[in-house]
Amino acid sequence: MCPPAGQDGTEDGGKYEVTDPSEAFTELGTVGIEEEFFVVDADGRPTSGTDELVYERDPPAVLEGRLDHELFKFVIETQTQTLEDPGRADEALSEVRDALVDHAERHGYRIAAAGLHPAAKWRELEHAEKPRYRAQLDRIQYPQHRNTTAGLHVHVGVDDPDKAVAVSNRIRWHLPVMLALSVNSPYWNGFDTGLESARAKVFEGLPNTGMPGHFADMDDYRRFERRMIETGSIGDRGELWYDVRPHTTHGTVEVRSPDAHADPDVVLAFTEYVRALVIDLAERYEDGEIPARLRREALDENKWRAMRYGHDASFLRRDGEGTVDLDEAVHREADRLGVEGIREVYEAESGATRQRRIHRESGADALCESLVL
Numbered sequence: 001m002c003p004p005a006g007q008d009g010t011e012d013g014g015k016y017e018v019t020d021p022s023e024a025f026t027e028l029g030t031v032g033i034e035e036e037f038f039v040v041d042a043d044g045r046p047t048s049g050t051d052e053l054v055y056e057r058d059p060p061a062v063l064e065g066r067l068d069h070e071l072f073k074f075v076i077e078t079q080t081q082t083l084e085d086p087g088r089a090d091e092a093l094s095e096v097r098d099a100l101v102d103h104a105e106r107h108g109y110r111i112a113a114a115g116l117h118p119a120a121k122w123r124e125l126e127h128a129e130k131p132r133y134r135a136q137l138d139r140i141q142y143p144q145h146r147n148t149t150a151g152l153h154v155h156v157g158v159d160d161p162d163k164a165v166a167v168s169n170r171i172r173w174h175l176p177v178m179l180a181l182s183v184n185s186p187y188w189n190g191f192d193t194g195l196e197s198a199r200a201k202v203f204e205g206l207p208n209t210g211m212p213g214h215f216a217d218m219d220d221y222r223r224f225e226r227r228m229i230e231t232g233s234i235g236d237r238g239e240l241w242y243d244v245r246p247h248t249t250h251g252t253v254e255v256r257s258p259d260a261h262a263d264p265d266v267v268l269a270f271t272e273y274v275r276a277l278v279i280d281l282a283e284r285y286e287d288g289e290i291p292a293r294l295r296r297e298a299l300d301e302n303k304w305r306a307m308r309y310g311h312d313a314s315f316l317r318r319d320g321e322g323t324v325d326l327d328e329a330v331h332r333e334a335d336r337l338g339v340e341g342i343r344e345v346y347e348a349e350s351g352a353t354r355q356r357r358i359h360r361e362s363g364a365d366a367l368c369e370s371l372v373l
Contacts, residue, residue, distance in 0.1 A: 021161035021218050024251030028282060030157030031083045031275055032252065033093060033267065036150035036260050037373070038112040038120070039074045039104065044368030046120045048073035049109045050128065057107055060099040067100070071133050071147055073126045076100070076111075082157075089271050093264055101373050112371040115150060115185025115199030115259030118355065119368055122146040122189060135235055143205035146189075150260040151199065152182070154271050155252035156278040161218035164246040166285040167253050167278055169214050173294055173318050174277060175243045175257040176302035177333070178270060180326050181342060182258035183310035184351025187359075196310030196352040199259050200303070203241070208234060211299045212242035221246060243303075253278050261351060262373050269341025276337040292318055311350045 039049035050069035053059070053076060059067050066079045078100055080092040104111050122145065127137060137144050158164040183196035195201060204210045208228070215221040225248065228234045237248065243257040255274045261267055284291075302315040314323040326346065334343040349357070359367045 021222065021248055021251075024247075024249060025158050025161045025164055026251055027084070027157040028159040029084075029086070029275065029279055030155075030252075031080075031086050031089055031271060032155035032250070033080045033089065033271055034077060034153040034155070035097075035113070035267065036070060036075055036077050036152075037100065038114070038117045038150060038371075039076055040110045040112045040117075040368070040372065042108075042110065043365070044110065044112060044119075044372050046074040046117050046125060047109070048126045049104070049107075050074070050076050052107055053104060053109065057103070059103050062095050062099045063103065066096065069128055069130075070150075071128055071136070071144065072120075072122075073128055074117075074120070075148070075150055086272070086275055090264075090268055093267060093271075097264065097373060111373045112368070113150065113260045113262040113373060114351065114355070114371050115183075115197055116148060116188050116202065117150075117368075117371070118187035118359070119190065119364065120148045120188075122148050132235065136239070139235075140206060143207075147202065147206060148188075149185075149199045149203045151203075151256060152258040152260050152267060152270060153254055153256045154258075154274040155247065155250055155254050156275050157250075157252050158246075158278065158282060161246070161248075163282055163285050164251075164253050165215050165218050165221050167281045168212070168244050168246050170281045170284070170291050171244055171253065171255065171277060172211060172299050173302070173315075174333075175211070175255070176299070176306040176313070176315055177326065177329050178255065178273070179243075179257045179259075179303060180306035180310055180313040181330065181345050182261065182266070182270065182351070183307070184259035184261055184355070186352040186355055192356070195307050196350065197259055197307040200257075200307040206241060208239060209241045210243060211296055211303055212244060213296055214293065218246070218248075222248065259351065262371055265341070266345055266351075269339075269345045272339050273333070273337070273342045276339050277333075280337060294318065310352050311346065 041047040050073045054069045068077045078096045185197050185199035188198040225237050247254045298316045305313045314325045330346045358370050
């Protein structure tokens with residue numbers, strides 16, 4: 001489901017590859033997990049290591065074709081295989097993470113995870129030299145030069161292209177809930193931002209990010225993809241970096257809103273929730289349910305509340321009447337969908353609160369060490 005960019009046709013040099021989306025959207029409920037991590041040194045501080053780990057050394061077999069780097073040479077990405085049985089998510093995630101940690105340790109590195117690394121100072125870190133990233137840096141300039149972010153992306157297979165677009169539209173209200181639960185990036189460029197997820201705000205500095213608009217159907221979404229590529233707005237369809245998107249190559253709905261986490265149980269909780277939510281919304285679409293049309297401005301406000309307040313956030317209701325606390329939203333969703341993981345994430349200390357506590361009690365070195373897998 002999640003091969004590295006350049007192996008799935010998404011990097012097409014600005015040319016729009018005309019394919020039949022029905023060939024990709026064939027299965028409902030398959031799962032794939034993409035995680036972005038930080039390469040760190042013995043002290044847990046960011047260091048350039050992706051050239052060696054991705055290109056110069058052969059990775060373990062489980063990572064073959066499932067290991068890539070990101071914009072900075074200290075950010076590395078893994079992908080699980082496509083999982084038809086969601087019960088295997090725990091095993092698949094452990095296999096990939098263990099292999100990455102072992103691969104890094106053999107070559108003198110360690111692996112850490114958070115939405116932003118608190119010791120990462122973007123002016124002092126090296127950018128990748130891959131032509132795709134060099135082109136992005138040239139086009140986007142400052143916002144991309146400082147983009148030291150790392151996130152969690154969950155893919156869920158959908159068996160019809162128009163259904164995938166409808167699910168992507170409907171899931172947008174839930175994205176700030178996921179972000180508020182996942183907040184794990186209070187520090188950026190060496191200082192406390194006052195935000196619970198500074199990653200979300202830093203990443204929104206890029207074009208084609210944040211909360212997407214509403215699309216009528218797959219033809220509407222494909223026309224948008226085509227226009228963006230043909231006008232030179234993006235280099236390839238993978239540069240539509242919205243918080244959710246129908247992935248027209250993988251045949252999935254891809255949710256991209258959570259911060260990265262070192263704790264695998266947090267990742268599995270979001271995977272469980274996203275899958276259950278996609279299936280629920282797909283069934284509602286099949287039943288002909290017509291959802292309320294959500295204003296993007298209200299969705300943006302909810303996302304701001306999530307990144308600012310984290311577990312203490314409240315959100316504008318879908319019906320426009322008043323607000324709902326994260327507490328109520330989480331327990332309602334957990335009961336309605338039969339998922340317990342997000343309840344446990346909510347009831348535990350948030351990643352942002354934990355980072356601040358460790359920094360306050362034990363200092364920066366202990367904070368960096370706490371993020372290491």
